[in-house]
């Protein structure tokens with residue numbers, strides 16, 4: 001149950017992805033990157049550009065909200081990555097760790113990196129940029145848009161004292 005929100009802007013996401021790329025440099029060069037769709041696609045594109053990596057594979061994992069604990073299905077396998085040897089797995093975040101667990105099962109020899117990690121999913125990562133409290137919901141720039149909010153004094157729902 002999210003009780004607070006962490007809003008990530010495009011600029012912040014880009015800075016965080018470049019920071020992750022810089023931290024990944026000494027672990028490379030990588031044969032290729034496996035992006036976990038869909039949230040990992042944009043971070044993977046940024047990191048691929050920074051690491052000058054041209055081989056990009058994807059893995060598509062669908063998790064089911066009602067059974068969030070442990071239920072996930074792979075609808076597209078990362079064929080080009082084999083057992084993951086020499087490959088870098090990228091996602092936007094780990095929350096429960098269910099998605100990371102499934103993907104690491106497919107690619108046991110790959111390195112797993114993401115931008116944001118909640119405590120429960122943190123053990124599944126080899127590298128991440130920012131830890132986020134478990135009850136905080138990360139709002140990504142692709143999920144949000146700035147909204148005009150009228151000044152308090154002009155809102156018709158505020159009774160004038």
Ligand SMILES: O=P(O)(O)OC[C@H]1O[C@H](OP(=O)(O)OP(=O)(O)O)[C@H](O)[C@@H]1O
Nearest residue numbers: 037038039093094095096097098099121
């Ligand atoms: O650690 P977990 O509890 O598995 O949560 C983390 C996953 O959840 C989100 O993806 P989502 O399943 O919403 O699909 P999407 O990336 O295609 O939007 C996020 O992009 C991670 O992949």
Ligand SMILES: Nc1nc2[nH]cnc2c(=O)[nH]1
Nearest residue numbers: 095136137138139140143
């Ligand atoms: N956008 C978003 N998706 C998630 N999937 C699991 N946890 C999160 C989160 O904190 N934010």
Ligand SMILES: [Mg+2]
Nearest residue numbers: 037038039040
């Ligand atoms: Mg995802």
